[in-house]
Amino acid sequence: MAGIRPRTVAIHATASRSESGTYTLSFSHGARIGHGSDGPIYGKARVLLVSGDDSLIKKMEGLITSLGHEYYFLPPNNETLLLSHTAQTNLAIIDVSEMELADRIVERVKRQAPNAKIVILTEYDPVEAGGAINVKASQNVDCYLEKNEAEKGLPFLIELLLSQQQIEFERNKAREIAAQQARLADIGLGAAAVAHEVNNQLAGLYGAFYLVDEIINREGAVLPSIQNAKKYINGVLANLEHIKTIIQTIQDLGRGNAVDSLYSVNEVVQGVKTLSAADLKRKSISMEMALDEDNPMLFGKKQQLMQIVLNLIKNACHAVADGGKVIVMTRKTGDGVSLVVDDNGIGIAEENISHIFKPFYTTKSEKDGTGLGLYIVRKLVEELGGTIKVTTKLGRGTTFTVFIPLTTN
CATH class of the missing domain: 3.40.50.2300 (Response regulator)
Structure with a gap:
């Protein structure tokens, strides 16, 4: 200066x-x-x-x-x-x-x-x-x-x-930059899973269009054949809708200046599952979803909840062994929505529990983690006016319970 x-x-x-x-x-x-x-x-x-x-x-x-x-x-x-x-x-x-x-x-x-x-x-x-x-x-x-x-x-x-x-x-500025870089890294890691999923859908589209083309060009096509063509066209539309959802999910997560809106908690969980596919597949992890049938809604920035779910699933994937299990549950309560991410992994040692939400704290190797995932989760939960609790048993697994209060506009 x-x-x-x-x-x-x-x-x-x-x-x-x-x-x-x-x-x-x-x-x-x-x-x-x-x-x-x-x-x-x-x-x-x-x-x-x-x-x-x-x-x-x-x-x-x-x-x-x-x-x-x-x-x-x-x-x-x-x-x-x-x-x-x-x-x-x-x-x-x-x-x-x-x-x-x-x-x-x-x-x-x-x-x-x-x-x-x-x-x-x-x-x-x-x-x-x-x-x-x-x-x-x-x-x-x-x-x-x-x-x-x-x-x-x-x-x-x-x-x-x-x-x-x-x-x-x-x-604090350095922490924000590091958290932003970690978020972008998550998006990059999810890109491979998204590309794989989109390719699968495109393969189905090509097959369906080929069959429709065969039916249309067949001499003497009759009503049953045309009805079969319509069935394939409906399948094409369903695949296109799925691709649109996948692309929308990755765009939503990467959008920094998001605006408040009414959104479905269940749809957020389902969208993030696709982004987590690479982590799940790498260790043959099964992921079960028990989503509230009442389809709980929240008003706010959807991207914040997406990042919370993504980081908690990623944390669970790191914790479980090959062939492990992760369960994600949503539940509407009287004054808010609960999100539970449960795994049957290694659990957390008692002396480490008080540190897990601190920035840059990690028990993983440097190549496997930045120590910012749970820090970002807690920060976002607090911004939403919510709470996060953890229960764990060494050798049995860990459960994170996030509560987000309902917000009216």
Whole structure:
């Protein structure tokens, strides 16, 4: 970045970090941050001060703008402003002596800006402040700082937390890219199965057209012969419809900017089975489907459920031995739809269960898995407002149960 000079920090600080990740710091010297013509190395951030202290408001304005960041303040008792003016906040500094009010402010800021960093200024020891805020809010606070240390400590602390935010952003972006690449790889792996299935249908089409041609060109064709031709034509149309469904499935899965629509859960499962044919055939795995006869429907992005089903079936195929079995079930409940993928594979060791949804975690060899399949499943299930549960028995198999709530438009 042109014009950026290395940042220099002249500060003596003692820091401790709790199990929840909250920092407490105290400072014996001030800090200075190096800047170039382009401002701070992590870019211009939006910093919010929530305070009713006019003296502090004025001091913080000079300090934060000198660091190259955008500064604004809000009064602590105006909840309407807190809900309407905090959406783009990168860092919130909260100066409130009443901890119950601080708790509510933290909750409102995080509701509008989930990735914002939170600093609480206190009149007393930061450790005591951490204990005064309830557990839920405390987990959302990144640092507690005594108010009389604010001028010395905040320059360093602001850059530290914004740097951490930038790292988290880059890490999440890398995960999204990796997940997208894994999704595209799944589409590529399914292409062979699709080509095989389409070729089978085309072979049937050629045969049917040949027979129809023979009937039409036969001398003295009579009504029974014409009726036979119609039967073959109906078969041709059925094959064409099947090919259309296969191609539509692969197109749907690859479509990134999908729109919400009403779709059949059963049709999603049936379509994904075709894409999984290569995995099933490779190990001679039998796949059974027990689909709800009421044909449960969902409203949303069909591609999300397709990816969930595809990844769960692929995971099951990796888990079972040659000749194994995978069962997929759908069931409509009172307020949603359940999807169950069950296998009779090796199961999951107890010490691994808590890790299976983490990104890049895998017990498979590098060539067999990226460690992103179940991570993507959980992420998509959460985006749909659903839940996913796993039950397993080592040596007997694993069952994943996904619940997606009904959504009305």
